[in-house]
Amino acid sequence: AEVVETSFHVKNLTTSRLCQNHVITAVNGSLPGPTLRVKEGDTLVVHVFNESPYNLTIHWHGVFQMRTQWADGPEFITQCPIRPGNSYTYRFNLTGQVGTLWWHAHTQWLRATVYGALIIRPRDGQKYPFVKPYREETIILGEWWNANVIDVENTALATGVSPNNSDAYTINGWPGDLYPSCPSNKTYTLQVVPGQTYLLRIINAALNGHLFFKIANHNFTVVGADAAYTNPYRTDVVVIAPGQTVDALLTANQSPGLYYMAARPYASAVGLQINNSTTTAILAYQNATQTTPVLPILPALNDTPTAFTFESNMTALVTSPFWRPVPQPVDENMFITMGLGISECGNNQTCGGIFGQRMAASMNNHSFAFPTTISLLEAHFRNVSGVYTTDFPNQPPLQFDYTNTNNSFNQTLMTTPKLTSVKPLKFNATVQVVFQNTALVGVENHPMHLHGVNFYILAQGFGNYDPVNDPRKFNLVNPQERNTLGVPVGGWAVIRFRANNPGVWFIHCHLDVHLPWGLATAFVVENGGTPETTLPPPPADFPRC
Numbered sequence: 001a002e003v004v005e006t007s008f009h010v011k012n013l014t015t016s017r018l019c020q021n022h023v024i025t026a027v028n029g030s031l032p033g034p035t036l037r038v039k040e041g042d043t044l045v046v047h048v049f050n051e052s053p054y055n056l057t058i059h060w061h062g063v064f065q066m067r068t069q070w071a072d073g074p075e076f077i078t079q080c081p082i083r084p085g086n087s088y089t090y091r092f093n094l095t096g097q098v099g100t101l102w103w104h105a106h107t108q109w110l111r112a113t114v115y116g117a118l119i120i121r122p123r124d125g126q127k128y129p130f131v132k133p134y135r136e137e138t139i140i141l142g143e144w145w146n147a148n149v150i151d152v153e154n155t156a157l158a159t160g161v162s163p164n165n166s167d168a169y170t171i172n173g174w175p176g177d178l179y180p181s182c183p184s185n186k187t188y189t190l191q192v193v194p195g196q197t198y199l200l201r202i203i204n205a206a207l208n209g210h211l212f213f214k215i216a217n218h219n220f221t222v223v224g225a226d227a228a229y230t231n232p233y234r235t236d237v238v239v240i241a242p243g244q245t246v247d248a249l250l251t252a253n254q255s256p257g258l259y260y261m262a263a264r265p266y267a268s269a270v271g272l273q274i275n276n277s278t279t280t281a282i283l284a285y286q287n288a289t290q291t292t293p294v295l296p297i298l299p300a301l302n303d304t305p306t307a308f309t310f311e312s313n314m315t316a317l318v319t320s321p322f323w324r325p326v327p328q329p330v331d332e333n334m335f336i337t338m339g340l341g342i343s344e345c346g347n348n349q350t351c352g353g354i355f356g357q358r359m360a361a362s363m364n365n366h367s368f369a370f371p372t373t374i375s376l377l378e379a380h381f382r383n384v385s386g387v388y389t390t391d392f393p394n395q396p397p398l399q400f401d402y403t404n405t406n407n408s409f410n411q412t413l414m415t416t417p418k419l420t421s422v423k424p425l426k427f428n429a430t431v432q433v434v435f436q437n438t439a440l441v442g443v444e445n446h447p448m449h450l451h452g453v454n455f456y457i458l459a460q461g462f463g464n465y466d467p468v469n470d471p472r473k474f475n476l477v478n479p480q481e482r483n484t485l486g487v488p489v490g491g492w493a494v495i496r497f498r499a500n501n502p503g504v505w506f507i508h509c510h511l512d513v514h515l516p517w518g519l520a521t522a523f524v525v526e527n528g529g530t531p532e533t534t535l536p537p538p539p540a541d542f543p544r545c
């Protein structure tokens with residue numbers, strides 16, 4: 001195994017999208033930022049220089065961070081931000097997973113333009129469990145605002161309303177041919193040789209867009225997700241929530257021509273305030289004769305059956321060298337409701353959200369408030385009191401029928417306190433979480449992401465989770481392993497994981513509209529009692545608040 005070392009210079013970049021010049025925050029002058037390539041078992045060292053005007057952290061989405069908890073990156077969870085003019089070196093090992101992950105800023109909405117791919121290939125002497133691809137290509141789906149994203153977020157937070165919609169989706173940084181055309185537009189083009197098979201590494205880096213992705217006239221064979229191998233799954237559409245990755249084989253087996261690849265949102269309910277535009281790129285066969293690309297027909301905005309089929313049909317490849325059986329028995333059972341609601345505007349003022357309050361989001365009716373002077377991990381390590389409480393409940397404090405729409409728009413039920421409340425877990429505990437997506441206000445999938453560990457998705461369904469009958473549907477044999485899961489709209493999902501890494505692991509909705517509203521908490525995994533299972537001290541250059 002090798003040490004792969006690189007530097008990120010994060011600073012303003014003037015770039016043109018949608019026919020206008022914009023100043024964005026970018027890494028090493030490019031959007032998307034640099035692709036990091038390692039082999040399984042390597043150590044990655046990234047020196048991050050914050051030359052931007054904003055506070056910054058970088059998160060390595062999906063990396064286990066075994067014994068490198070201080071490198072995980074979420075702001076005020078595992079570290080204080082790197083202040084403008086300062087630097088921090090992230091150093092961590094990539095063992096036990098092969099496939100596609102990614103990195104992104106984990107401060108405010110900065111990840112809109114601060115993101116890139118992290119590709120882990122098999123170590124020397126190991127092979128893919130599928131046909132060797134002719135080439136590998138990264139397809140990063142993104143979301144673009146013409147306005148400064150930090151301003152968009154700050155304005156929404158100050159007024160308590162929903163932030164403005166984005167102006168475009170992007171493929172490898174470019175909106176594509178269906179947006180206004182102008183000379184500065186580029187459309188990403190993937191050149192293919194007829195008859196060859198390509199491994200597409202598809203990443204959803206969009207802030208809020210859960211996306212459908214298709215290539216006209218072509219099928220995919222999904223072979224991995226979130227850097228875990230899956231059984232081959234054939235499909236003509238990929239459904240991908242913010243935070244997720246999908247590895248899919250694509251064979252160039254159609255008549256040599258030009259074909260659009262395209263993505264647009266899945267929003268589970270018509271009427272949600274979202275940008276419903278379509279981004280495109282081109283699949284171009286070598287020596288193509290025709291000149292007008294064919295456009296694929298994407299599923300409708302609210303095509304929940306297609307989204308659910310994709311997300312629930314995948315299974316894990318148990319012959320993978322990285323597969324571990326589902327842990328049993330369960331030590332800690334949690335039932336977590338996720339919902340949108342309101343928090344008080346304060347000082348008898350009126351805010352722009354429902355009932356004149358502030359829009360909020362919660363888990364078990366606890367809306368997460370970020371600490372501001374120290375990270376949770378440092379407070380935990382140094383036993384600093386008063387930063388967080390350890391009373392995050394295993395059940396929602398309010399018991400009522402969340403799917404009964406008569407409960408909607410009840411101010412008392414919708415009001416949620418802002419708390420920094422976390423859930424302690426014993427080292428190596430087997431934890432099972434039932435997520436129940438409540439339907440009080442918005443009806444949409446919440447892509448729930450857990451830092452530091454992959455979880456198994458045992459089952460998912462619609463309506464209220466039934467604790468008597470639904471456990472019979474659990475897949476304990478080959479459930480897919482993920483770090484991010486789209487909990488179905490008006491439905492539930494059950495995950496299980498082993499808390500095998502001491503530290504503080506953030507769990508949150510990967511829609512950036514919901515994260516600052518508080519749809520988050522953290523698991524504090526206690527030390528295991530041996531030197532190897534004890535949280536080490538922070539590195540010397542650890543950012544101070």
Ligand code: C2O
Binds near residue numbers: 061074506
């Ligand atoms: Cu990809 Cu906490 O994030």
